[in-house]
Amino acid sequence: MIRLSVPFRQALSRLSFPVMLALSLGVVLIGRADTNFSDLVRAGLDDLLAPLYMAVSGPIQAAEHGTGAIGHLFSLSEENAQLREQNAELLQWQEVAMALQAQNNALKASLNYVPSPAPQFSTGEVAADLGGVYARSVLVLVPPANGDAQSLVGAVAMDGRGVAGRVVEAGGRSARVLLITDINSRIPVALGADGAPALMAGNNGPDPSLLYWSPGRPPAEGAMVLTSAQGGAFPPGLPVGVVHYDAQNNPVVLPLANLDSLRLLRLFSYPDNLPELTPIPHTKPETRPAAKAHSRKH
Amino acid sequence: MVQGPALRRPLTLWRRLDTASRRAFPGFILVAGLIIIGMPFGLPNQAALRPVYAMACVYFWSLYRPASLPTPFVALCGLLLDLLGLSPLGLWAVILLLLQFTTIAARRRLAPAKFLVTWGAFTGFAVLAVALAWAGQSLLELHMLPLWPVAWQGLFAAGLYPVLARLLIRAHRGPAAVELA
Numbered sequence: 001m002i003r004l005s006v007p008f009r010q011a012l013s014r015l016s017f018p019v020m021l022a023l024s025l026g027v028v029l030i031g032r033a034d035t036n037f038s039d040l041v042r043a044g045l046d047d048l049l050a051p052l053y054m055a056v057s058g059p060i061q062a063a064e065h066g067t068g069a070i071g072h073l074f075s076l077s078e079e080n081a082q083l084r085e086q087n088a089e090l091l092q093w094q095e096v097a098m099a100l101q102a103q104n105n106a107l108k109a110s111l112n113y114v115p116s117p118a119p120q121f122s123t124g125e126v127a128a129d130l131g132g133v134y135a136r137s138v139l140v141l142v143p144p145a146n147g148d149a150q151s152l153v154g155a156v157a158m159d160g161r162g163v164a165g166r167v168v169e170a171g172g173r174s175a176r177v178l179l180i181t182d183i184n185s186r187i188p189v190a191l192g193a194d195g196a197p198a199l200m201a202g203n204n205g206p207d208p209s210l211l212y213w214s215p216g217r218p219p220a221e222g223a224m225v226l227t228s229a230q231g232g233a234f235p236p237g238l239p240v241g242v243v244h245y246d247a248q249n250n251p252v253v254l255p256l257a258n259l260d261s262l263r264l265l266r267l268f269s270y271p272d273n274l275p276e277l278t279p280i281p282h283t284k285p286e287t288r289p290a291a292k293a294h295s296r297k298h
Numbered sequence: 299m300v301q302g303p304a305l306r307r308p309l310t311l312w313r314r315l316d317t318a319s320r321r322a323f324p325g326f327i328l329v330a331g332l333i334i335i336g337m338p339f340g341l342p343n344q345a346a347l348r349p350v351y352a353m354a355c356v357y358f359w360s361l362y363r364p365a366s367l368p369t370p371f372v373a374l375c376g377l378l379l380d381l382l383g384l385s386p387l388g389l390w391a392v393i394l395l396l397l398q399f400t401t402i403a404a405r406r407r408l409a410p411a412k413f414l415v416t417w418g419a420f421t422g423f424a425v426l427a428v429a430l431a432w433a434g435q436s437l438l439e440l441h442m443l444p445l446w447p448v449a450w451q452g453l454f455a456a457g458l459y460p461v462l463a464r465l466l467i468r469a470h471r472g473p474a475a476v477e478l479a
Contacts, residue, residue, distance in 0.1 A: 016369040017399055024373050024391035031387030032438055038380075038387040045381050049333065056337055129338040131345040132383030133447045134435060138338070183443065204444060261338070 039169050046130070047171035050141055053127040119235070119268040122152075124175065126262045136182040136204060137168070140175050140265050154233075155267040162239040162256030163187075163227060167267055175267065179259055180208055180240070188230040189240055189253075192223035197230060200240065200253050206260075207252040210243065219243045219251045235270050323474040324366040327466075328355040328375055336382055343450055345383060349390060350454045351462070352379050353427055356394050357420050358466045360401040361409055366474065372398050385431070386438040393427050393434075417459055424455035 004012070031038045108115075124140035131137050142152065152170035156163060157177045165179040178185060185202035191213065198213040213219050223243040229236040241253040335348045352375060359367045376391025383390075400423065401408070408416055428451040436443045472478075 017395065020369045020373045021392065021395050021399075024376065024388050024395060027377065027388030027391060028386060028438070029388075041387070042381050042384075045378075049336075052333070053337065056334075060338075126338060128336045129344060130336050130382055130384070132385050133346050133349065133431070133451065134443050135345075135384035137384060139336075204447075 043169045043171040043174075043176070046139055046169070046174045046176060050127055050139065050174040053139065054125070054141055057125075057127050117270075119156075119270045121155075121266050121268045123264060123266050125264060127174070130176065131179075131182075134183060134204065136179040136185075136202065136259075137165070138177050138179065138262055138265075140167075140177055140267070141173060142170070142175050142267065144173055151269060152267060155269045156227075156234060156238065157265045157267050158238065159257045159262055159265055161258070162241060163234075164255075164257040164259060164262060164265055166233075177265060177267075180255060180257075181206065181259060187234060187240070188228040190226045190228040190236070191219045191243060195226070195228070197228060200225065207244070207246070207254055208241075210251040210253060213251070221245055225253050235268075317476060320474055320476045320478070321366065323469065324355070324359045324363065325371055325375075327469070328352065328359075328367070329378065331355070332375070332378055332382060343447075343454075346447055346451050347454055347458070348383055349379060349428070349431065350424060350451055350458055352376075352390070352394060353397055353424050353455065354420065354459050354462045355466070356398050357401050357423060358463060358470075360398045361405060361416065362470055363474065364402055364405070366476075367398070369395065369398065385435055389431060389434050389438070393431055396430075397423055397427055413460075413463070417456075417463075420459050421452065421456045425452040428452060428455075 122142055124142040126138050127141050128139040130139045140157070150170060152167050152175050155167045155175075157165045157167060163180060165177045165182070165185065167175045168178045169176040180187060180200065180202055181204060182202045183204045185200075185208070187200045187208075189198055189200045189210075190196065191198055191210075196214060196217055196219070198219065199211045200208045201211050202208045210219055210225075221243060225240045225243060227234040227236060227238040227240055239256055241255040241257075244252055244254045246252050331351050332348060335344065335351060341347075356367060356372055356375075372394050373391045376394040377388065379385070379390040379394070380387050404419070408419055411419075425448070428448050432443060432445065432448050
């Protein structure tokens with residue numbers, strides 16, 4: 001241990017506050033000037049902490065069977081009866097759905113419909129709820145990316161029922177998903193059966209609000225909200241939620257995804273939607289080759 | 299007593315380890331708490347708890363054991379808070395440093411005061427710091443952020459401090475007491 005003289009040590013302790021303050025302000029400036037820098041550091045830290053989070057979250061998730069509630073363990077038999085009933089009902093619906101799919105396929109075939117490419121997806125467990133005061137995000141563990149970790153950035157994250165968010169940062173074994181409720185989230189959506197365009201904007205509350213719907217046609221209560229391909233960031237037709245009017249009579253979206261207790265997320269990468277972002281030149285459309293079907297990873 | 303004064307006891311390896319762990323205790327608790335608050339417990343407004351917890355720790359230790367949290371360590375904790383909580387990098391480092399400086403400056407008055415006074419002072423400091431964070435982040439991201447999290451965090455600060463202080467006072471007299479090593 002180095003022994004310092006008392007006056008020197010006093011001077012050092014007096015200097016340490018202004019020096020550290022200046023350094024921190026410098027970091028603020030660096031972070032402002034180069035957002036990639038903080039993203040990079042953040043992704044590195046997330047990767048470092050991901051196994052730690054999983055070590056703790058794993059037992060909790062095992063205890064609750066991925067339902068997000070430990071209390072359900074006490075009502076298993078009632079739940080089983082209810083599920084059996086529901087299962088019988090769903091089997092009837094399955095037949096209806098299969099008939100409709102066959103009809104849909106026949107109609108598509110007669111229209112020479114070009115299907116949109118099947119996306120690649122990977123499934124990840126939600127390890128940590130890393131939202132901030134003004135941000136809503138979760139950390140997802142992903143299988144080690146083969147080669148480029150950045151290929152996950154921009155992937156659409158869905159839980160079993162609907163869109164939960166998008167991947168904003170990805171590291172070697174973890175990805176950060178910005179939820180649709182985040183204040184920076186803006187998603188073009190289509191409302192109802194006729195697909196009226198609107199913008200869904202997060203507000204850090206539980207229900208994102210709806211903006212910029214066409215003035216003559218206010219969104220109908222209970223209308224289905226699907227993603228829209230406008231802007232090219234999202235594929236069309238993914239389920240997001242249902243329109244609802246809040247106490248102030250403003251339209252909001254009740255998300256289908258269970259955003260409070262996300263446990264598993266599927267991350268869909270749509271590589272072929274990227275060219276739609278570029279402006280289309282006004283030339284005669286050529287016959288496009290049939291979109292190649294992507295083999296499903298995982 | 300058979301044992302002599304602490305200064306005359308020989309510095310064995312175990313005693314050094316004991317001293318080191320006692321010195322590291324406040325910092326370790328601070329960092330571990332910041333990471334644990336990220337676990338998905340599903341509490342409402344869980345993320346708002348993280349800066350409040352960091353502030354309560356910095357305030358408490360600066361008040362009663364200022365040597366235990368050195369300035370560079372506080373700055374690093376602020377950076378960790380920014381990285382975990384998606385706030386602009388460095389913002390909370392600045393705020394925690396300012397909080398530590400203010401607390402140490404007011405130490406002569408606050409340390410011997412009654413608990414109610416230190417509690418009130420912490421709540422005041424916390425509300426100021428959270429308002430500063432709101433203003434800083436609004437300025438850095440160039441749009442007005444909602445104000446209600448400021449109120450939430452103020453409430454959390456007032457509610458968390460008595461609970462946390464009870465635990466930390468125990469730690470201050472036991473596992474963090476370097477002079478007892």
